[in-house]
Amino acid sequence: xxxxxxxxxxFGKNQVLKGVDIKIEKGDVVVIIGPSGSGKTTLLRCLNxxxxxxxxxxxxxxxxxxxxxxxxxxxxxxxxxxxxVFQSYNLFNNKTAIxxxxxxxxxxxxxxxxxxxxxxxxxxxxxGLSDKYDFYPCHLSGGQQQRVGxxxxxxxxxxxxxxxxxxxxxxxxxxxxxLGVMKKVAEEGITMIVVTHEMSFAYDIASKVIFMEGGVIVxxxxxxxxxxxxxxxxxxxxxxxxxxxxxxTI
Ligand SMILES: Nc1ncnc2c1ncn2[C@@H]1O[C@H](COP(=O)(O)OP(=O)(O)OP(=O)(O)O)[C@@H](O)[C@H]1O
Ligand SMILES: [Mg+2]
Numbered sequence: 001x002x003x004x005x006x007x008x009x010x011f012g013k014n015q016v017l018k019g020v021d022i023k024i025e026k027g028d029v030v031v032i033i034g035p036s037g038s039g040k041t042t043l044l045r046c047l048n049x050x051x052x053x054x055x056x057x058x059x060x061x062x063x064x065x066x067x068x069x070x071x072x073x074x075x076x077x078x079x080x081x082x083x084x085v086f087q088s089y090n091l092f093n094n095k096t097a098i099x100x101x102x103x104x105x106x107x108x109x110x111x112x113x114x115x116x117x118x119x120x121x122x123x124x125x126x127x128g129l130s131d132k133y134d135f136y137p138c139h140l141s142g143g144q145q146q147r148v149g150x151x152x153x154x155x156x157x158x159x160x161x162x163x164x165x166x167x168x169x170x171x172x173x174x175x176x177x178x179l180g181v182m183k184k185v186a187e188e189g190i191t192m193i194v195v196t197h198e199m200s201f202a203y204d205i206a207s208k209v210i211f212m213e214g215g216v217i218v219x220x221x222x223x224x225x226x227x228x229x230x231x232x233x234x235x236x237x238x239x240x241x242x243x244x245x246x247x248x249t250i
Pocket of ligand 1: 011014016034035036037038039040041042043
């Protein structure tokens with residue numbers, strides 16, 4: 001179980017997160033949607049301490065952290081249980097696909113090289129890259145690079161994988177492959193928090209959809225609740241803009 005309570009974060013005078021509460025059960029796929037600047041990325045980054053929240057509480061499995069007074073130990077514990085997939089892949093360009101996946105295991109987790117190699121091959125096979133172990137990022141398509149990013153997250157066997165717009169840098173014809181891999185990961189029961197504008201993916205896969213605006217959660221519910229029966233005007237307005245062809249449903 002993952003729980004966020006009262007998450008606050010400001011950059012200078014810009015109060016970006018104004019008290020966010022989210023509860024996630026094991027195996028849930030939570031999709032976060034919302035306009036640019038609403039704080040979606042900041043929320044994910046606070047969740048794995050890429051950014052330090054000003055206030056709030058975070059529970060991941062057995063780990064409970066008061067974010068205002070977090071220790072180095074807390075940060076390490078949380079980071080061990082989370083992995084992030086970035087919009088821009090964030091791969092090491094001087095490492096091969098397998099090198100990228102092994103890095104976190106060998107350097108971060110101190111897994112022996114041989115074992116790390118075996119784990120890395122397994123996860124690369126899972127994302128459909130069994131023939132690309134030794135390819136450098138520059139010789140992989142965007143979709144393949146992002147699948148390396150997902151393999152790297154899977155290799156760490158985290159409690160939750162955080163995806164920040166994983167397909168928005170991709171050419172449209174490559175989006176499907178990455179979403180397909182994410183669907184497969186979801187079906188394995190891995191807990192996922194996904195920021196995305198891919199509404200049909202959200203509709204199919206999400207256990208819960210959260211609409212954020214202005215640093216707060218405006219509304220949350222099942223995909224059906226949110227996409228066909230949104231209660232808040234702000235949610236309806238956003239959805240009409242993002243998926244005009246759905247406007248008949250709201
Ligand atoms: N490191 C930072 N320093 C200062 N301001 C920041 C920083 N990161 C984010 N912000 C500000 O926080 C606000 C929320 O940004 P955030 O990236 O979380 O939004 P978002 O919902 O992910 O938007 P998008 O959909 O465009 O990715 C914005 O006003 C942004 O300018
Ligand atoms: Mg963002």
